Amino acid sequence: MIKEENLVYRRTPLMTDATLSYCPGCGHGTVHRLIMEVVEEMGIQQDTIGISPVGCAVLAYDFMDVDFSEAAHGRAPAVATGIKRLWPDKFVFTYQGDGDLAAIGTAETIHACNRGENICIFFINNGIYGMTGGQMAPTTLEGMKSSTTPYGRDAMKMGPPFKITELIAQLPGTHYVTRHAVHKAGLVRKAKKAIRKAFEIQQEKKGLAFIEFLSNCNSGWKMTPNDSNQWLEEHMYPFYPLGDIKVDGKLVKDVCKDLMQKSPVTT
Numbered sequence: 001m002i003k004e005e006n007l008v009y010r011r012t013p014l015m016t017d018a019t020l021s022y023c024p025g026c027g028h029g030t031v032h033r034l035i036m037e038v039v040e041e042m043g044i045q046q047d048t049i050g051i052s053p054v055g056c057a058v059l060a061y062d063f064m065d066v067d068f069s070e071a072a073h074g075r076a077p078a079v080a081t082g083i084k085r086l087w088p089d090k091f092v093f094t095y096q097g098d099g100d101l102a103a104i105g106t107a108e109t110i111h112a113c114n115r116g117e118n119i120c121i122f123f124i125n126n127g128i129y130g131m132t133g134g135q136m137a138p139t140t141l142e143g144m145k146s147s148t149t150p151y152g153r154d155a156m157k158m159g160p161p162f163k164i165t166e167l168i169a170q171l172p173g174t175h176y177v178t179r180h181a182v183h184k185a186g187l188v189r190k191a192k193k194a195i196r197k198a199f200e201i202q203q204e205k206k207g208l209a210f211i212e213f214l215s216n217c218n219s220g221w222k223m224t225p226n227d228s229n230q231w232l233e234e235h236m237y238p239f240y241p242l243g244d245i246k247v248d249g250k251l252v253k254d255v256c257k258d259l260m261q262k263s264p265v266t267t
Helices: 028-042 056-063 076-086 098-104 106-115 164-169 185-203 225-239 255-260
Strands: 048-052 067-070 091-097 120-125 174-181 208-214 243-247
Touching: 028 056, 028 091, 028 120, 028 185, 048 056, 048 076, 056 067, 056 091, 076 091, 076 106, 091 098, 091 185, 098 106, 098 120, 106 120, 106 164, 106 208, 120 185, 164 174, 164 208, 164 243, 164 255, 174 185, 185 208, 208 225
Parallel strands: 048 067, 048 091, 091 120, 120 208, 174 208
Antiparallel strands: 174 243
C-alpha cells in the first residue's frame, strides 16, 4: 500500500471513468484535468456549472464530473450569463474552442466580457476547426494550410487572423485575461495556477476571467503529436505569445500594438 505522503500524482476523482475520446496528443484532456483538479482542491464540485457548446468542447460533459449545460454553437457566454444571474453564488465557466468563441460566438463573447459577467471563460485555440474537418478558423495563421485553405490562408482574400483575446482585454468588464499552453510540464503548472486564479476572482465577484489555451490539433494539422507541438512553438507562439495580458483590471501589455502585429507566414 502506497502511503499518502509518498504519492507523486493522484488522478482527481472529478474526472469521470469515461475514456477520453480526443485525438492522441490533443490538449483538451489536459485542460479538463486541470479544471477538475482546481475544482476539487477548492471544494466547489457541488457548486460548479460548466457550459459546453458545439465542437470538440461539446464532449466536456462526458469527462468532468460537475453539472453541465449544453449551448448552441457560440452561445455559451449567453447561457453562462443566465445561469450565473439566476445562481450568483455558483461557479460558472464556459469551455469553448476558437471556431465557436471567435467566429459564430464573437458577439456573445464580446458583450459578456464588456458587461463584466462574473464567470470564467476557458478558450482553446488550436487555430482550426478541429471536429468538423480541419477548416480555416478566425485564428488560423496567415499561410497556414487547412482543408479550406489548401494553399495557405491568404490575408488579402480571407483577412488576417483574429486576436480576440487581446481585443477583449481592452473591455472594461474583464478583470483577468491571460494566455497559456499545456504541452509541457512547466506550462501545465502555470496553466493550473491561472485556472485557480480565475475561479478565485469569480469567488470574490471581481468580474470576468478569460484564459486562452494554445493547443495543437495534430489531426487537423496533419502532423504527429510531437511535430504538432514543435509547430505550435515555432509558429503559434510568435503571434499568440504566452503570458498575462490583463491582471486586476489593468493591462500589462500593449494590446493595441499586439493587435496590429502581422501574422508570420507559415508553410
